[in-house]
Structures are given as structure tokens and as C-alpha cells.
Amino acid sequence: MKFFLDTANLDEIREAAALGLIDGVTTNPSLVAKEGGVDFKQHVAAICEIVAGDVSAEVTSLDLEGMLREGREYASVAKNVVVKCPLTMDGLKATRQLTSEGIRVNVTLCFSAAQAILAAKAGAAYISPFLGRLDDTGQNGLELLADIVEIYRNYEWKTEVLAASIRSPVHVIEAARIGADVATMPFKVMEQLIKHPLTDKGLEQFLADWRKGGR
Ligand code: E4P
DSSP states (O other): OEEEEEOOOHHHHHHHHHHTOOSEEEOOHHHHHTTOSOOHHHHHHHHHHHOOSEEEEEOOOOSHHHHHHHHHHHHTTOTTEEEEEESSHHHHHHHHHHHHTTOOEEEEEEOSHHHHHHHHHTTOSEEEEBHHHHHHTTSOHHHHHHHHHHHHHHHTOOOEEEEBSOOSHHHHHHHHHHTOSEEEEOHHHHHHHHOOHHHHHHHHHHHHHHHHTTO
């Protein structure tokens, strides 16, 4: 399972990269906006210098022409840029076109298995079901993830299943159990994966005992 960091914050990306734990980065317009008035393409280029793996850059146009223009522009920033298109009619058309030009696309904002089937048929490199946001509506994001993984395996579709909108370590563990290809998570969740109170307590005890031994 690959780990992507779901952020546009360069400090977080540098820290996670230094840990050696991340295989890529996903950004979205809200995450980029949090970084202040950065130049988007320069910012994506800066991320791509830190991370060798796939870096998702999302289009903000709603129409096909705009998505194609942005997609081509972002893809020219670095080889590891993956263009993110929304799961709309034009988003699927853009996915098919960009894919045919050799530009990889991450289809985002997926909330149903039907949508995921369409993304795979459009040739997406990644499909991003949003677990947390679906949970927020009273539906089960992990059930959706399991459905998509099962369907994709039936046909050996190459589109990778990228579990997104991850809110907790449980989402990561369950996504791994289900067999998602990738989990993209906020830096906070990555930290939560590392930490365990019994590790801290055990370490404290070991060191206290060590000192008692006169060292
Ligand atoms: C995925 O690529 C998205 O950036 C992200 O996972 C959205 O998550 P959120 O629901 O926490 O905003």
C-alpha cells in the first residue's frame, strides 16, 4: 500500500519525506488556499522537488476546455504531476482526453461505485473515493472502498484505488485490509499512526529502570 500525504504544506511534506514514509502527495484547491497566495504552478514544482512520487494537482475549471488547458499546463510542471479532475461529465471527458495524451489523471470527489466504474472506463490512473466525507453523511466510506476494490479486481482494471478524505488511523488500517492501492492522509493522521501511549509509557519505564541501575 502506498502512502500519500494530503497537504500542500511544504514543511509537512519535507518532514514526512524525511521519515521516508511517503510515496506521493495529493493537493486540492482548499489545501492550496490554506498556504496563502502562493503561485500554484510554482508551488506544485516545489512539492515535486521534494517528492519523487506522484503529486496530484487539481484543475479548477468546470468545463472541458478549461480542464484540458489546466491539465496540460500542470502536467508540464514536472513528470510526476498527476492531474486531478472532478467526477463530472466534463471531468470524465477530460480524463479520457488527457489520458490519451499520456497525462495521468486522478479522478476526485468519488462518492459511488457507479462513478468509480466510469472513472476506470475513462482511463483514470487513480480513483479517489472520499471516505470521511461519505461517513459524514451517514453512509459508510469503507464499504464504498471495498465495493470499488472488488469491482476493479473483477476486471483487472489498472486504475489505482486511492482512499481519500481519511480522518483517522482506523481508516488507514481498514483501507489496507480492504486492499486499497493508496491511502492519502493528513500529516496529523500519519503522526497518529506512529504514536501509541503504551510505546511512550514503555520507553519511559525502560529509561527510568536504566537510570536506577546507576547509568
Ligand atoms: C483527496 O485527494 C482530497 O484532497 C482529500 O482527501 C479531501 O479530504 P477532506 O475530506 O479531509 O477534505
